Amino acid sequence: MDFRLVDLSADEIAAQLAVVEPLTESVRALIDAVIRTEVPDDDLDDARRRIDAVTASLRAAQKPGSYGVPFTRDFTGMPWGNAAVGVRNAIAPPLRVDHHDDGTATARVRLGAAYEGPAGLVHGGISAMLLDQMLGEAASVGNGTPCFTGTLTVKYLRPTPLGDVDLRARTTGSEGRKVFVRAELCDADGPTVTAEGIMVSPRNLPSPDQIAKLRAATAADHDA
Numbered sequence: 001m002d003f004r005l006v007d008l009s010a011d012e013i014a015a016q017l018a019v020v021e022p023l024t025e026s027v028r029a030l031i032d033a034v035i036r037t038e039v040p041d042d043d044l045d046d047a048r049r050r051i052d053a054v055t056a057s058l059r060a061a062q063k064p065g066s067y068g069v070p071f072t073r074d075f076t077g078m079p080w081g082n083a084a085v086g087v088r089n090a091i092a093p094p095l096r097v098d099h100h101d102d103g104t105a106t107a108r109v110r111l112g113a114a115y116e117g118p119a120g121l122v123h124g125g126i127s128a129m130l131l132d133q134m135l136g137e138a139a140s141v142g143n144g145t146p147c148f149t150g151t152l153t154v155k156y157l158r159p160t161p162l163g164d165v166d167l168r169a170r171t172t173g174s175e176g177r178k179v180f181v182r183a184e185l186c187d188a189d190g191p192t193v194t195a196e197g198i199m200v201s202p203r204n205l206p207s208p209d210q211i212a213k214l215r216a217a218t219a220a221d222h223d224a
């Protein structure tokens, strides 16, 4: 697992986001447009050529491999390539997760045509992915270290129509490095999918105490 630090201030990150988020949003709009367009085939060919030209221009300077999860100087993670929450990932809806004082994590997201499984309904794998992320978020924030999914159990109660959905996750207990979490995905009428996870903080990660010490040391370096 690649843990790298980037020496970026909050202002520098905000400046990057101001450029990156609209770009990713444009690509999301493109994905939706390609799915639903009814323009003639010749126009599609022309669109492909123009998209290929844009892709080639972005490939002029390309990071090797994936984006990874760099950490800023105050140890904020930047999971910008993440499939569920990544601000650089047009495949991500993206989920914007709020963490609350009572330990719950919540999110509201609109799932459009790109997330279809059965006609007009959310793909089950997408529901599982979003719930998995919510379980990971609730467990990791509550635990103070990143927690990986050990076991994920998903129950589909009824079909989820495409559109706005709400997600909520809460930790129900912990045992050693294991954190037990429950989550639900709801449409306007209530839960459509529920999930239970056993999330595990991997043995080779720094402990919450070690992370707190690293964070304090990095902050002191910057203040000096």
Ligand SMILES: CCCCCCCC(=O)SCCNC(=O)CCNC(=O)[C@H](O)C(C)(C)COP(=O)(O)OP(=O)(O)OC[C@H]1O[C@@H](n2cnc3c(N)ncnc32)[C@H](O)[C@@H]1OP(=O)(O)O
Pocket: 132, 133, 134, 135, 136, 137, 140, 146, 147, 148, 149, 150, 151, 175, 176, 177, 178, 198, 200, 201, 202, 203, 204
């Ligand atoms: C903010 C971050 C949000 C991220 C959200 C995204 C969530 C994800 O999608 S994570 C990606 C998917 N998950 C993975 O790839 C995980 C792959 N598996 C692994 O890396 C490891 O097997 C891992 C981390 C689960 C456990 O490894 P390790 O640290 O060596 O655990 P280990 O020491 O064997 O076991 C620790 C405890 O966990 C339990 N455990 C281990 N694996 C599992 C499992 N798969 N299911 C349930 N419990 C498990 C063990 O039984 C043990 O329990 P106990 O202390 O009671 O004996």
